[in-house]
Amino acid sequence: MPKLIEDKKDIPYNITYKDADVLLYSGNITFHDAYITPKDSGTNELKKGAFCKVKKIAVKGIGIWSILFGDEISANSVKITKPTVMLYQQTKQDTVKEESKKPFKKLITTKTVKIENGNFMLLDTLQKPKANIKGISFSMNDIAIDSNSMKNKIPLRYKNYNLECDSIFYHASKFYNLTAANLKTTDTSFVADNFKMIPLQKRMEFNSMLTVEKDQFTVKAKQIALPNVKWGFKDDTLFVHSPKVILNEVDANIYRGKMVADDFSTKKLYSQMLRELDFDLKIDEVELKDSKIVYEEQRTYEKPPGKLEFSKFYASIYNLYSPINKQEHPETQIDVKCNFMEVTPLKVNWTFNITDESDKFTIKGNLGSINTKNLNSISAPLMNATTSGNIKNVVFTFHGNREQSHGSFAMNYNNLEVNFLKKESKEENGFLSFVGNLAVKNNSNGELKQTDVTASRVKYKSTFNFLWRFINQGLKQTVLPEILHGVGKK
Template sequence: MSRFKKILLILGILALFIVLLNKGAEYYIAKKLPSILNSEKDFPYYVSYSDMDVNLISGNFTIYNAKLTPKDSTDGANRQGMFGNIEKLEVKHLDLWKLWREKNVDVKKVILNRPDVNLYPKNKDEEQDTVKKPFKNSITAGTLQIKDGRFALLDSAQQPALLASHISFELSNITADSVTVAQKIPVTYKDYAFSCDSLYYDAGVNYKIYLGSLNVADSAIAAKDFRMMPKQTRREYTRMIPVEHDQYTVNADSIGVKKIDWGYNNDTLYIHTPEVVLQNVFANVYRSKEPKDDPSIKKLYSNMLRSIKFDLKADKIMLKNSTIEYEEQNTFSRPPAKVEFSKFYASVYNIYSPVGKDTLPDTKIDVQCLFMKAAPLNVAWTFNTLDKSDSFTIIGNIQNLPSQYMNKISKPLMNVTTQGTLNNIKFTFNGNRERGSGHFAINYEDLKVELYKSDGSKKHKLKTFLGNLLVKNDSNGGKKEADVSVERKKDKSVFNFLWLFLQEGLKETMLPGLVTTVI
């Protein structure tokens, strides 16, 4: 046999040996990997799967119908920890040499197809240990992908507290090791993208939140069909609260956040964004007056921002084409008073917390809308978060309001209805946490009033007659003006404060005799 043929024969035998060795190793890994992992004390899960394809030469693995079950929680009635099913798990180009020599995982790509994960509540300390155990060495990956996943976070009653479907997720340039896992964000990465739909969140005793879809990519967030719904009817909610408290219903067609930057600076969370846009918001705020008053002091908005313990910086928040309603009900035997702001456009500038900042620009709120679906309303509101007196200025202007549109407010709360036209109302209100003062001016014509008995069902003829004698029918083509001062009720909101100012302005200009003599 020639020397060349011998070399070919030897190479052929070596190649066959390598192939057989590879096949043998693949078979061994496929059959033995679950028992190896399940016997590893530091690995906290039982692992099983229906089939596995292994290619040691390329470092590619494909696992079918994988199941992950915590070793310390197998009872279906008392589950704790994470339970997962993955239809197909693909691992691309695992560096086996580094895994063998250094016991570190270095892989180019991991793809989880149709994972279904249920996370049950567990002791907090045990949760942290479970997370740390698999990361004693290091894991690096070029890309992690999740395709068409489902995730459920269960509460102590094993009911969904968070549920998301059709999850797609991609994370690139990933590193996790014993250092990163101890940090606030347990991995380092470069880019990420996330999307899901049919998201549900149980927001506690009173509310549930739904999202039609959520997309996060390139440091931007886009959410559609947001709904925050009360769990109780108004009567149920009123019966269960010990003191007065608002009930909220909020919907939004879309919420967009541009170029959000977030993370931790040492141990301080920071969230920065140049713009947040909310489209077609409907917000209803309902308050029953049947429960007793809440005597606690209410913070003004500057104080609320000053109390935030993380670094918040939102340069601009915009509400477009929205509707805001406030309803207040003295008793369920009568309809609530209702204030409506439609075609609501608002721009809020400089929403900052003081964390990490020595000076702050003024927060400014500009609003244009229709008041009671009838009259154009413009409001400019300014305050500074760092001002510990919580001073603010609100400037407003309402035009061409038929006064009968105010009857939704005045009849339930004051047993008064009016007819006529409020041509123009202008006010400047300067306030702080203690008191407020400012200027009120009104132009009106053809004003008539009707006063009702205490139950609101029948007109009080004598008081109506006297009221129309005392109220001037119009402002004689000019403005009626007054300088107004009011004391703040500290157990009420800033909007109650503003209402006290406006109410006092009306008393001193349009309704002085009516308010002081007839009612």
């Protein structure tokens, strides 16, 4: 056996082991304390390729004739116990896929492979951890590998597989690390617990690394689940199809520092993003359960950021897909129920069709009763004003496209007062507030007061900025006379 392995000159790896138990009559061989190392690893200062240490490899049902007269070892099953793999990348051209395939190309063909209690670490070109997976258990059945399959995106054919691991770490970029626990996936399902996307920098440091403004995300999810999923490649095109994706107890914080220079590049609307995906995506429903989303925007470090908070957030997104390989193009629909600023019920319905190249969409919303003092954390930094009074109900319909919007805004309110602030200050602009409150229509007399609204899109800002411009204009047209519609602008 050592001679047979050594004679495999086309394999760029040394394969050694401490000892082996060989039973020729049954075709079973067990290797103990095996090591796999690149053949040139002793001559290079920097490590490159895969280094593997395995406690035990049990190969059963070996075909003796394929060993003696063929160029591969064929077996019924291979069981690998406690493997530890360190994969070093030297250059961008040395891909993980190619490096990990090299030791196994023409060495073993088997029907079943099992891995127990494995560990895997990927190190970048500076030999810093880029990925770390612990507690790996894996099985794959009815495996077939031949010269044709090796040319495919997935270099083998199989009946099914099962993968479990205790924890996953991935260094996604210079800004974020991704982690998850208790990952379980098969050829038809996927579940991961305690997903986290954690920034590597504090907010001030993050902003200092940017040339133009960008959101910083902190995202946690108790569980991400795809109970039934199909994926693979068709004519070299990746496809991912699933009737349902469940995101349970997501806690997301989105921070934007406005002290960084504006990014004047045109921002794509969501319909365009989906339309331009380069793979076949089809998800019938995404369900977001019992979640929380907070958006914070900060103009200077001397003032706290303005904060929008949506808690007890439940959403269903229907027909999330790309146009590739689709005969039908149904409307994408998003239904949201949540509490706005912790206390006020909010319902939103959002629809669009990804094939509409004008990117038309409609957002309908209904906001319940709220004391406007709860809005000061938004209005002060974003509108340069504070308010007091009660809003009993807000209803709006927002029709938009990539250029502009129109629709209706209606509000029922009473005892409303507006205090305008001095520019870039917490101090009240007494004169403007006095004049404004003389003119403010501080009651709607128990009825929904409606106004027609138009708003232009600022193309280098987000969809949510577009919606905010619409609502902001609706608020001003409802409570202020026309002469004061422009006050409070920054």
